[in-house]
């Protein structure tokens with residue numbers, strides 16, 4: 001009962017936070033595009049940040065921009081994206097354009113001296129990522145801040161998970177995520193190849209990030225990859241679901257299953273067309289450990305640790321981390337089980353050191369973005385440019401393994 005009340009209160013406060021007064025010198029953000037995601041990813045989080053003002057918007061269609069500005073109380077409307085970048089009163093921009101436009105507009109924003117909060121995936125492929133994140137403008141003194149908005153990494157629950165695993169001992173990790181069918185429309189930009197769409201790039205990039213974080217390493221190879229394409233009549237280079245396995249150093253294996261149009265999986269009488277509702281799940285298995293103990297000399301005690309995180313991609317809404325230690329006492333000679341038992345702990349962390357349990361991962365991310373601009377220490381959680389480049393490399397090798405072409409920003413709609 002208490003957990004339900006807390007769930008409702010947290011999510012209500014996350015959606016309708018109390019606005020705080022702003023500093024006179026607050027960072028003034030401009031939005032490129034009147035996008036659907038900006039309210040969750042930036043406009044609402046900014047309400048509780050005293051050092052952030054959403055100051056301007058530009059959209060391809062002036063009327064759309066004006067209506068959006070009115071709805072979200074954004075004072076300045078620019079006639080186009082470049083005009084917003086040229087506005088000296090804007091310090092930072094948020095870019096949530098289709099993936100094929102990220103490289104172009106992030107580069108233009110850096111050239112205009114703006115800090116850039118750039119939606120994931122950062123760009124369309126690894127070569128583009130190297131071009132963007134190794135832009136010489138980023139290594140100059142007082143260079144602008146550029147961040148790929150891999151928001152879940154900033155949530156305390158994710159950091160808690162990382163503290164509960166033993167990176168060196170992991171043998172296997174499996175990361176799943178299913179967006180129910182109907183959530184992502186086939187006519188949407190994420191289903192357009194020339195806009196760098198696709199499930200692995202749009203949704204699976206989060207799963208890829210979980211593996212890279214869990215192993216704290218890059219893969220040696222993509223050993224297996226396949227996909228379900230969108231139905232005929234749509235771009236056949238577009239994966240609606242992606243399944244891949246990578247081999248990491250020390251032989252550990254990481255796999256993902258990401259589906260942006262998931263249906264079925266229910267038993268009769270529900271049909272296979274019913275959208276699948278499933279929590280994102282990350283399972284991390286550690287190697288067996290032999291525990292010293294007071295046992296007869298012909299027996300041994302083995303402990304196997306498995307950590308499972310539920311709802312890792314939207315941990316602010318709800319999450320649970322299960323830390324399970326399976327104990328087996330067995331005979332040394334033939335491995336026969338003498339006795340077995342399990343210990344399980346359920347862990348959560350909504351607030352971290354912030355003291356606020358209703359911040360979304362986007363709000364935690366904004367905190368770090370601002371700290372970086374202000375050259376304050378922050379929590380230390382960050383996505384470095386080289387990290388974003390490695391992220392794209394892991395995606396590229398999987399697309400290639402699955403026989404799909406790499407996406408790019410050169411083909412425009």
Ligand SMILES: NC(=O)C1=CN([C@@H]2O[C@H](COP(=O)(O)OP(=O)(O)OC[C@H]3O[C@@H](n4cnc5c(N)ncnc54)[C@H](OP(=O)(O)O)[C@@H]3O)[C@@H](O)[C@H]2O)C=CC1
Pocket residue numbers: 032033034035036037041058059060061064095096097098099101119120121149151188189190195202413
């Ligand atoms: N962090 C998160 O939770 C989420 C992140 N995203 C990311 O945000 C980005 C945009 O997502 P998406 O779902 O594609 O958003 P949209 O399809 O809504 O597109 C976003 C904006 O891009 C501009 N745009 C749309 N179509 C085109 C086009 N054909 N050519 C040029 N510009 C266009 C529009 O701006 P205008 O208003 O100027 O017309 C539109 O508002 C992606 O990188 C995606 O991965 C998406 C969803 C959730």
Ligand SMILES: O=C1OC[C@@H](O)[C@H](O)[C@H]1O
Pocket residue numbers: 179183184190202203260
């Ligand atoms: O970032 C995202 O999160 C939610 C997904 O459904 C969406 O496709 C993706 O872009």
